[in-house]
Every structure is written in C-alpha cells, then in structure tokens.
Amino acid sequence: MKSLADLQAIRDRMQKQINLRDTSDDHIRVVVGMATCGIAAGARPVLNAFLEEVDKRQLKNVSITQTGCIGVCRLEPIVEVYVPGQEKVTYVKMTPDKVPTIVSEHLVNGHVVAEYTIGAAE
Amino acid sequence: MKELSLHALDIIQNSIAAKATRLDLLLEESGPILTLTLTDNGCGMSPELLARAGDPFTTTRTTRKMGLGLPLLRLSAEMTGGSLSIDSREGIGTRVTAAFRSDHIDCLPLGDMAATLALTIQGAPEVDLLYIHRKDGREFRLDTRQLRRELGAEVSLAEPEVILWIQDYIREQEEALSASSI
Numbered sequence: 001m002k003s004l005a006d007l008q009a010i011r012d013r014m015q016k017q018i019n020l021r022d023t024s025d026d027h028i029r030v031v032v033g034m035a036t037c038g039i040a041a042g043a044r045p046v047l048n049a050f051l052e053e054v055d056k057r058q059l060k061n062v063s064i065t066q067t068g069c070i071g072v073c074r075l076e077p078i079v080e081v082y083v084p085g086q087e088k089v090t091y092v093k094m095t096p097d098k099v100p101t102i103v104s105e106h107l108v109n110g111h112v113v114a115e116y117t118i119g120a121a122e
Numbered sequence: 123m124k125e126l127s128l129h130a131l132d133i134i135q136n137s138i139a140a141k142a143t144r145l146d147l148l149l150e151e152s153g154p155i156l157t158l159t160l161t162d163n164g165c166g167m168s169p170e171l172l173a174r175a176g177d178p179f180t181t182t183r184t185t186r187k188m189g190l191g192l193p194l195l196r197l198s199a200e201m202t203g204g205s206l207s208i209d210s211r212e213g214i215g216t217r218v219t220a221a222f223r224s225d226h227i228d229c230l231p232l233g234d235m236a237a238t239l240a241l242t243i244q245g246a247p248e249v250d251l252l253y254i255h256r257k258d259g260r261e262f263r264l265d266t267r268q269l270r271r272e273l274g275a276e277v278s279l280a281e282p283e284v285i286l287w288i289q290d291y292i293r294e295q296e297e298a299l300s301a302s303s304i
Contacts, residue, residue, distance in 0.1 A: 001298070002287070002291040002294055004291075005272065006287065007272040007273045007284070007287070008272055008273075008274075010273070010277070010283060010287060011274050011276075011277050014277045014283065014284075015274075015277065034131070034135060035132075036135075036189070036190045036191045037190075039123070039132045040128070040132075044131060044237055045237070047244075048237055048240075048241065048289075051244065051285055052282075054282050055286055064244070064282070065245070066241070066244070068139070
C-alpha cells in the first residue's frame, strides 16, 4: 500500500525539474469544462485521461485546468486547447479514447485533430 | 449523474465558485443510510437566494438562467426516500447535506470517489480539503494540508504526477475501507 511518505520521494524527484513548467514560451493550456453539464456528460474521465497522457509523456509545457460551463452543453464534454500565437481550438463530445490522439497530434506535433473539433460536429 | 461521487464533484464546484478556501466533505455510511455533507467557508447565500437554491431556474452564472447541480442532487436523494438540506449564511459559508437510502433500488452507486477528490484537488490545489469517509465504525481521512506538508512548498498538488499518485492512494484506502466491512 502507498503511504503519505511516498510524496517526499516525488518531491525530491520533481524539485530537480521544477523550473521547467510555466517558464517556457511555448506554454500550452488545456481547459476542461467541469460544470454540471460537463460532469454529467463524462468530463471526469476525460480530464483524468489528459493528466495520465501528460504525465506519461512528461510534457512540462502543458498545463491542465478546469472551468465552468463553456456554453454549448449539448456538445459536452468540451475541451479547449490554447497554443500561444494560434487560435483557440475547441474539441467537443470528448471521450477518454480521443485524448491520446489529441495529445500526440496537437499538443506534441502541433496538428489540430480536425475531426474532433466543434467545426466538424456542427 | 450516474454516481454519487459525480454529484459530489459537481456541488464542490459551487463551493469553489463561492471562493471557499476550506472544504469539508463527510461521507457517512451507517446501515442503510448514506449521508454526504459538504461544508465550505465560501461567500454563503442570502436568505432570499437560499430559498431559491433548489430551484432549477436559479443560478448565479450569467451564461443562462438555469442551474441544475442542486436540483439533480435533490432528485437523486429523494428518489431513494432521502432528502437534501442546505444551510447557508452570508459571509460565513454553506453546508449541503444529502441523505440517501442506500438499500433503495434507485440509489446511485457511490462510484469513483478517488477520481472526484483527485480532480477537486487538481482544480483547486490551494483549497484546504478535508475528506472523511466513515463506514461501520472505521474511517479514512484525507487532509490536503497534510499532503502539502509532505510534499513541501515548491511542488504543487496539481502536478499530474502528484495528482495521479493521490488518486491511487485514495483508491487503495477506499478499497481497504470497503473490504474490511464485508
């Protein structure tokens, strides 16, 4: 079983790389809608999948945040991706199995996954 | 909502929107009665707003004139023969108590409390969250102030590696609590 003391080992490991996050110019923001509509539609496992992928790939230039209702409840779960210098991309009707593609194609390689965007759904 | 833990995640967002810095989530399972109590020190509600808080056509947000979080929780509670109560004082905070008959066929499963708590911490790592799950005389307690002490000031609780560890930790503890009562 895990014990709280394990956190000290995580701390020691992360302190070596702590300045890598937040300081780079290519900082990408992933925002997940977590209002009643998003949660009911399945935003929790989507957010979890982003955390897992970003951790697995050790993407230090990506931050994942939560927001309230984005305003198009029927297309929830909704995820917005902000890449500096580019237009915001809105992914709709998200599921956990779409997440690895978006992380590898969009967040890592810079190619928007057009078929999952709001433009393709409308 | 498909799980009680999703309701919890949802109403916690109300507390965070109310600028709470302290959240106490108590989950008590005593025989067939399951009680979920969320207490925050957010901005609270005026008596007028409190009187309308269970009405789906009440919301503080500006995107539209509806808010379904508390009405859906009330529905889930009352479907089982349980109830929802809200106490609030402006400038002090709010307490939401939902009681369920867990032996009722319409009672939602508790679901993944580990994911709910981990994502709550991820979304609001600066909030002091105390979670207590009591079941048949045993309890599991998680206090983010204690997590922060172990982790030190330089690493955020919201780091993916930390959050995923916390989620696994809670999952183990929750499973141990359930297993011990069988």
